[in-house]
Ligand SMILES: Nc1ncnc2c1ncn2[C@@H]1O[C@H](COP(=O)(O)OP(=O)(O)OP(=O)(O)O)[C@@H](O)[C@H]1O
């Protein structure tokens with residue numbers, strides 16, 4: 001799950017850092033405002049805790065053991081913003097001091113696990129738990145699902161990053177220079193393990209510890225469990241739909257259902273009749289005869305309004321990806337700020 | 346009549362319903378070496394934290410140099426800095442007291458937070474490390490220190506600010522006799538500096554060395570007060586406070 | 593009693609032992625790195641900021657390289673520096689084997705799955721090259737990282753990060769987290785070892801799980817308690833929410849020279 005150095009191209013890593021940075025910034029501001037002087041000790045101690053949790057071997061069914069990242073647990077107890085900071089620090093220490101995960105990939109690992117993982121986990125937790133009582137089994141289930149969804153969203157993003165590498169970075173002879181597998185292989189390979197073992201480990205840790213806290217120290221759950229008497233208002237219903245939409249985009253099942261993952265077709269595939277038939281079945285009989293303009297345009301769309309005399313870097317495809325990544329990041333931050341507006345940390 | 350550094354009037358404090366201090370009234374004259382005696386859970390640590398301006402009483406008044414101490418006062422940098430400089434607390438648990446990555450950072454933490462000139466801090470830290478005989482440990486991480494070393498680092502990290510009131514929470518607990526002796530000798534050497542030293546302890550055998558006066562606590566209340574000799578002779582008081590075992 | 597002992601000896605490696613082994617490994621690793629980084633050697637004598645930036649340049653070069661020769665060069669330079677700094681061969685070998693095993697499993701199918709010029713047995717030329725690239729890159733970068741942390745005391749590395757404009761608060765968070773990782777490892781080991789010795793035989797899976805989760809729960813309660821006490825200890829020494837840190841002395845000319853040569857060298861190598 002922790003991406004090592006060498007699997008992602010430097011430009012992908014740079015984009016990941018650039019995408020993670022605004023989340024870190026917003027999280028830092030929000031958490032500092034909420035925790036005041038408690039910020040540093042709470043985040044540090046919780047990251048140290050997460051670091052140790054990542055080393056736990058959990059007994060899973062079937063006699064195996066597995067690791068969890070604790071991202072669901074962090075989101076459930078601390079909320080998405082403090083959670084993403086705590087997990088990010090733990091990941092950075094793993095990479096720098098213990099060689100677990102790459103140094104160039106810290107941005108990507110933090111983005112995937114700490115940021116996407118926390119946001120998705122927190123969303124699922126709030127949606128499922130609703131206003132159920134602190135000690136209810138519904139809240140327990142919510143915590144488990146939060147961990148499960150969080151880690152799977154992280155795995156999916158990771159798989160997409162892997163899968164994009166051979167599309168974007170090859171040498172003249174077509175040799176993939178980084179992670180070699182296309183989306184059609186990367187996504188199932190990654191998701192099978194996460195939908196089962198890793199997801200289950202994460203489910204266990206979140207639900208198990210929440211159950212422990214329900215019995216021993218429910219006050220620790222209070223900061224992320226708004227009062228039970230508040231009913232689902234219209235506003236939160238809207239949030240529910242927005243959340244479901246995001247989940248559908250992120251859900252690995254949706255992608256796996258499609259025989260061949262869309263988006264993986266390289267432009268030359270469209271010339272091949274065999275592949276076209278396959279694409280046609282996947283997209284309900286409407287295979288374009290030539291490479292869809294969209295695919296080609298995707299890389300040029302950003303360069304269109306840029307004048308010819310602009311430096312070449314502004315016209316490159318990579319720049320387009322950077323801009324789209326930035327735009328995406330902005331949208332997710334906006335969404336998260338709205339969704340987690342009332343009670344954060 | 347000596348001026349009082351601290352005066353407590355009817356101070357009560359509870360942790361989420363668990364009463365830790367129950368209407369404690371106490372005055373501590375400047376320059377006194379006071380021992381807080383009491384069994385586990387009688388409220389010694391809580392009292393020290395109240396004196397250090399970390400907790401504030403649920404009811405009652407704490408006066409520092411005759412002026413009531415409130416949470417509100419600490420919102421102002423000037424007051425907070427001057428109080429933190431003048432009153433220092435060494436926590437019972439070294440894992441709480443030592444939160445910095447290395448010994449050097451630990452000792453430099455206080456002066457840095459108080460905004461002292463940075464060029465002076467390095468020299469001051471070096472001096473403090475020398476005084477506490479921990480100079481060779483300066484790059485060590487806290488988890489690589491022995492219990493005695495941890496205690497000396499903890500003392501150095503507080504005493505570098507040269508506080509006028511030193512609050513010590515069980516400074517000799519869980520130390521071997523040699524390390525205990527080191528700490529006691531250090532404490533005795535501060536006697537002539539006119540500092541107010543308030544020590545929470547169970548170590549009755551060290552009492553007359555570290556304190557001129559003792560307060561015995563029992564279940565959040567003051568059970569008795571007197572010189573070490575008086576308190577040690579009062580078997581009924583010590584029995585009642587669970588400081589010795591009945592035969 | 594003897595029956596309990598019997599069970600203990602014959603118990604197959606359960607989650608307790610594995611977790612304990614992993615925790616012990618982290619302690620070991622940090623301890624041996626601490627020993628080596630404070631001993632004498634070529635890299636040990638270099639300013640940590642130079643080492644950090646140098647390692648960054650080497651890792652970036654390896655990550656950006658489109659030539660196996662350049663990857664080999666980075667690898668050879670790093671290994672030479674490692675030997676000049678008395679790094680143990682065994683340690684490097686352990687690293688390489690674990691890296692090759694992990695990435696090897698991932699790279700292997702690429703031999704067959706990558707479309708391109710067939711070489712026989714279903715292997716394609718592009719597949720072979722892609723797998724080689726992946727392994728070479730992972731090997732080179734992980735060696736650089738490992739040599740950096742083994743020859744630099746971690747607190748110096750932390751201070752070096754501050755020199756490169758990492759915000760003070762990030763450095764403080766990392767430093768404090770690192771410090772408490774060891775406390776939690778110790779606490780966890782004590783807890784697990786206590787349970788290990790108390791357990792006579794193998795528990796059913798469900799109970800083992802419950803035990804692991806209870807351990808995590810206890811740890812978490814401790815974490816919160818600890819963090820509020822640390823907060824008080826910080827406040828007691830004047831902490832008001834902003835962390836202040838000492839400034840670093842400026843880099844020497846020699847240090848700048850080393851870095852410039854490295855940067856220019858890797859720039860030229862990448863350009864070609
Ligand atoms: N954080 C806390 N939350 C709840 N209760 C607490 C907390 N800290 C202390 N207490 C309770 O308050 C009472 C007084 O505790 P305190 O730590 O002041 O005792 P003490 O005299 O220092 O004990 P010891 O000798 O064990 O250090 C005890 O009953 C303890 O259980």
Ligand SMILES: [Mg+2]
Nearest residue numbers: 389390437514
């Ligand atoms: Mg105490």
